[in-house]
Amino acid sequence: MLKKTSLYNLHLELGAKMAPFAGYLMPMQYGKGTLHEHLHCRSHAGFFDISHMGQCLILGDEAVHEIGQLIVSDIAGLKAGEQKYTVLTNSDGGIIDDIVITRIDSGLMIIVNAASKDKVFKYFYSHLSGRCCFNELTGQSLFALQGPAAAAVMKKFSAQVAELSFMQACGAYIDGIKCNVSRNGYTGEDGFEILVGNHYAEQVARLLLDEDEVEPIGLAARNTLRLEAGLCLYGHEIDESITPVEAGLHWLLKKNHDQFPGADKILAQLQYGAEKIRVGLLVDSKIPVREGSIICNSEGIGVGYVTSGSFSPSLGYPVAMALLDPYTVDLGNPLYAQVRDHRIEVAVTPLPFVPHRYYRKNGDAPA
Structure with a gap:
């Protein structure tokens, strides 16, 4: 049975065309169509419901070290509130998933792809020791606000959030509602991703959508935006048969790091070519x-x-x-x-x- 995000009824109210995606009924486009939505995000600001993405916490003193052994990047130096985009690799060097890691005081928060989250969460369970605590976040919704007007909109609700730099995160209040906000996204534009409890999801969404610069954007336009930005999509540019070097993600590799799965193949490709x-x-x-x-x-x-x-x-x-x-x-x-x-x-x-x-x-x- 297909799942629904906390904004399902709001999407219908906004005239969304809903379709199955990664086990959820998600908005593909709204009444003005994908072309309009795409260009509006490039010129103003777009609101995206991305609550289908997987969210989890890896807690404990060993969280950074143990996750660091499963990815190709260096996260040892991350400070609380800093983020890293990276990939999990298998023993053949293929990409299990691309993920975003946020350092928090008690460990790590990780966002994974919707279609991969069950697989990735099982992978974490099987590879992390008892010194780490895994906690899937099922009670939160995730939104993205993307486009050149996004910062001005966010500043109306939180000056602290508007001061974030790319790949930084903080806790903030939006109209008195506790959220976790990061400055990143999947469109190539400046923008933010907002985690909020499901109970308050529609309230926060309506606040943002009430802004003149903001319109709802479906997954169809999200795909054309990320394509123009040259960003990889799992199941397309990356999967378990494609290595980070082949995918053009060699810049993720930490120098002198050779303890991650598939390191022999990946480092050989880095040296000799793919x-x-x-x-x-x-x-x-x-x-x-x-x-x-x-x-x-x-x-x-x-x-x-x-x-x-x-x-x-x-x-x-x-x-x-x-x-x-x-x-x-x-x-x-x-x-x-x-x-x-x-x-x-x-x-x-x-x-x-x-x-x-x-x-x-x-x-x-x-x-």
């Missing part, structure tokens, strides 16, 4: 090149496949991400996507397609 790499593709056609399309060279030989593809509302033409033979990319040879009866030329391009606008307080903001 058999496939993630790239961006510009599509020379009005026809979008979708997931699963085979990419061929000029001789018709397959050199990879598309992991995500869609029309880009911000750019006005289709874009895609793909996993390709790195030698094909390096040679700069013409490449083609086969879409039904069409042979469509594509060109490798740097990611992201649309520049990130994350806020950092070190003088580089927005970035």
Whole structure:
């Protein structure tokens, strides 16, 4: 049976088109459509219900050390209120999931993907010792507020939150309601994610949606926003058969860290290169090149496949991400996507397609 988030009735009131996603009935789009929602988030601020994501606490003095042995990144230096994006890997170097870790005084809070949360939580149970306490957070809702107006909106409710830098978090009150807020997101825009108790979820959502700059955004626009931002989606650019190096996430790897699962393969790829790499593709056609399309060279030989593809509302033409033979990319040879009866030329391009606008307080903001 499909689950519903705390905002299910509000989504219906707002005219959402609901559809199954990762075991939940989730809003795909609202009355104005995906194109409008996408562009509104880029120009103003969008409100996203992401309560289907998995949330948990790993508590105890050994939490940082034990989770640190399961991921490719360094979290030993994280201070309370600081976050790290990283990946869990299996013994073959594949990505079990990409996660966001927040350091708290008593341990760690971790957000995992909706479709992976049961698998990841079982993984934690089987790999953590009795010196850590695992606690799934089922009583909280999770929202995202994304876009260039997000900071101004949040400042009306909490000056403390508006002062956060990218990948920082704090406890705050929104209209007297206790929340945990972090400055991050999945759109490439400046923005925030808000954890609040289910009992107060609709109240907080309505407060934010009452702001003139804010409109509700469905998962369809969330996907096109993250594609333009060149961000990986589990089950597309990353999965248990794709390593961090192949996915272009080598920057997550901690120097001299070789105790995580799959380290031998991953570090060998880092040194000698991988058999496939993630790239961006510009599509020379009005026809979008979708997931699963085979990419061929000029001789018709397959050199990879598309992991995500869609029309880009911000750019006005289709874009895609793909996993390709790195030698094909390096040679700069013409490449083609086969879409039904069409042979469509594509060109490798740097990611992201649309520049990130994350806020950092070190003088580089927005970035």
